[in-house]
Amino acid sequence: MRYGSGSRGGTLGGSPVATRPEDVFSDPGAVAARVRARLEEELESPEFPEVTGFDEATGADGEPPPRIAPAVEVARFAREERARVLEAGVSGLEKLAAGRADAIDEDEYVGVAAIVLLEGRPAIPVRGRNFAPPPETWAVLDGERAAIGASLAAVGRVVVGGHPSLDWIGTAFLAGPEVVLTTRRVAAEFCRADDTGWAFRPGMTARLAPGEKLPAHPAPGPVAAAEQLPYEITGVIGVHPDADLALLRLAPPTGEPRPDPLAIAADAPADLPGRAVYVIGYPAGDGRRDEPETMRRIFMDAYDLKRLQPGRATGFSPGALELWHDCSTLGDNGGAPVVDLADHRVLGLHTGGRYRVGNVAVPLWELVDDPLLARAEVNWV
Template sequence: MNLSSILADQDLMSEVRSRIRKGAFDPRFPILDRQVTIETLEGVARGETLAVGYDIEAIVRVTGRPALIVKNGTFSTPESDVWKSRLETSRSLIENAISSVGRIELKNHPGFEWVGTGWVVKENIVVTNRHVANEFSLRDTTGSFKFRRNYENKEMGARIDLREEYMQPDEVEFRVVKVLHIEEPEGPDIALLEVEFSGVNAPKPIKLANTVNAGSYVAAIGYPAWDGRRNDPAVMRQVFNDIYDVKRLQPGQIVTVTSNYFTHDCSTLGGNSGSPVIDLSTGEAVGLHFAGSYLKENSAVPAAIVKDRLNSI
């Protein structure tokens, strides 16, 4: 996604300008003090291409669209005072959602140990993306779904781990027992999985919102993975501090809304496939993240479509 929505946020940009004037940068920006000025920031705002573009982009993104580590079921405090205020107001709502999001992990897959993000949308049902579920399941001749087999003819399997937090070895895993639905290729990027939840750790479903509105403050929750093919490695290292594959909270804003999808500007990577996009004011899921295009936009399936597919199974 581009920087337009961040640059239009007056509160955030006032904070970025203040940090530039004070030289208040952390060690991830070793050369910013001699390269970045208010003038370079204003140049980026006008759409100019600058030799120090990745540096100014990184500070705008770290301040304006952070990717916060989740640990012990809650999120780390952002460097930005603006985001700190916005997120603290909704901390309990966000923590409720965090507890119901997990990493989709695989058994007997020839290439991947894990493949994306999923979240509890109904008792014993997890929603993720079609392209995530297709890695370990497929439709059989009867129209139902089955688990794939690898080159050794071993059946693949899947589970969801609701932890996988940074520097936290604990696991909270539940087995995927059945694939309930994988949308056809021409439809939205949705899949529904039946999961064997049990015991005191059984998570609560994240409520689906009835509407999604452009300009709303939101956050994706998921497991961003290193993706140097589609992202600038220098910016990615600075925004994510070279820590990947663990649960993060990635706040941002809804940009555009259509009947079939909406776009948002949270700082996501490939492992975020299947992440919920949470409205910070309600804690409800406004959509299911499914794709991102570097420096352009991220896309999500609206919650209303997820709800429709859920009601049809």
């Protein structure tokens, strides 16, 4: 099985997410040893509470109560499947470390892809301004918790009211005191162009929700007072004619002040390819992706929740307004910021992924003199 490569970095299985394992891991053998040790620990741990989340006692025969037995059985299957895939991946990484890449079989290939995503390009759960412990490969994130926390607070999902089929649409982030930056495709779901410019579609509303998950009663239904989304989007500043980019207006803050807007890079960083970056967003499952069913099962619990997704910038096409990166956006993460880990400035606006190529974003520094962004008073730094 050969690992593919492209002009902007190789990918696994045609996915736009992760590059070749030898590009992600400096020592594949050490990663294999860590994953194997963790699998052994999991096999020795209590099964029902840890895997299923149920804290109810098992019956006298050691089995779960009948009303939760089906859920436990599903969880058991998922655990066994995950262990099988990762065990195969460990074997594949060990072959890679030994210089035997040509001996990696199909199951090992899928397992290596899973480990690359879990260890090398993870989607780390977020809670408020904090995030779960990263894998050892990304231990550097621990030293940046305060700055990353400030970035997390300024990113939310776009929750809509009055849409015929959707409760939320993509990701957006604060790019000025009363300005939200997202993609044109996100804005087009609840806005439309007319003779005077862009405006909300009749009967539709939108808000920026920075929480980890949707409230119990998402729009357009009634929302309890304690669940009110704090940042109301009141209008459209403009939609860019060339780039996949839209600027939305927030209502003036009332009560508690909003988080500081993110700093938008006014110039390109040096040594862009290979530079460590991170994406913050709400990856969603996407049936159009070509990962095996096994991969979808492994990562299903990462969908539709706020995630910190570290990776690296892989290239830049100035004429095409394209910044490439390999963060594990998993599914539709459009509108998320691509942030420089070195100084926490936003380098790009994530717009999507292309199979066998990589993830693409709008390089925002290329628009530093753009009249639309000047009118919006974007927070250039």
